[in-house]
Amino acid sequence: xxxxxxxxxxxxxxxxxxxxxxxxxxxxxxxxxxxxxxxxxxxxxxxxxxxxxxxxxxxxxxxxxxxxxxxxxxxxxxxxxxxxxxxxxxxxxxxxxxxxxxxxxxxxxxxxxxxxxxxxxxxxxxxxxxxxxxxxxxxxxxxxxxxxxxxxxxxxxxxxxxxxxxxxxxxxxxxxxxxxxxxxxxxxxxxxxxxxxxxxxx
Numbered sequence: 487x488x489x490x491x492x493x494x495x496x497x498x499x500x501x502x503x504x505x506x507x508x509x510x511x512x513x514x515x516x517x518x519x520x521x522x523x524x525x526x527x528x529x530x531x532x533x534x535x536x537x538x539x540x541x542x543x544x545x546x547x548x549x550x551x552x553x554x555x556x557x558x559x560x561x562x563x564x565x566x567x568x569x570x571x572x573x574x575x576x577x578x579x580x581x582x583x584x585x586x587x588x589x590x591x592x593x594x595x596x597x598x599x600x601x602x603x604x605x606x607x608x609x610x611x612x613x614x615x616x617x618x619x620x621x622x623x624x625x626x627x628x629x630x631x632x633x634x635x636x637x638x639x640x641x642x643x644x645x646x647x648x649x650x651x652x653x654x655x656x657x658x659x660x661x662x663x664x665x666x667x668x669x670x671x672x673x674x675x676x677x678x679x680x681x682x683x684x685x686x687x688x
Contacts, residue, residue: 512537512581516684524555534684536677537581555586558599561619565626574685575640576600576626578678579647582670588618600625603650644671 513533514524525533566573583601584590596603598621607615610624629643636642641661646654649667661667
């Protein structure tokens, strides 16, 4: 068992020799102290499913990064605060984009925790997109800019984050009719809303 904890975030990952994060569902709950717990083995009845399958295709190597993700929590809190974003939103994007793997690389060349594309990294002055602090900071800034561009429409913001602003514009300010953004947007929203609800209930 791997366990990592911070005042408001505790993550626990149980792994077998044959089943890594790529095959694991991700569950979470918030305890009475306001601590958020994550696991892939929900031995406690309070756990609720967040993500049915982690994005294995984006993982640079099959390592259980969810169990180490508490080390990124100060960076998430700082970046979210600086951009007036809910930290749950930043965390939800990271869960779906990389499952907390800072070395994740997509087929399209997006890298790091928030899967910055090369053009996005350049746009926000990122020198090393694999560096967690730079990656999360730029990803949060990009989310804030997209929210401003799309009038705080979170669905369009997430669609643009995933498929690109040009795609959203090309399809008349709608979620592009491709399978990836049509799956990505509701998945991030479901995780985001679940994290918010758990935090409020806790």
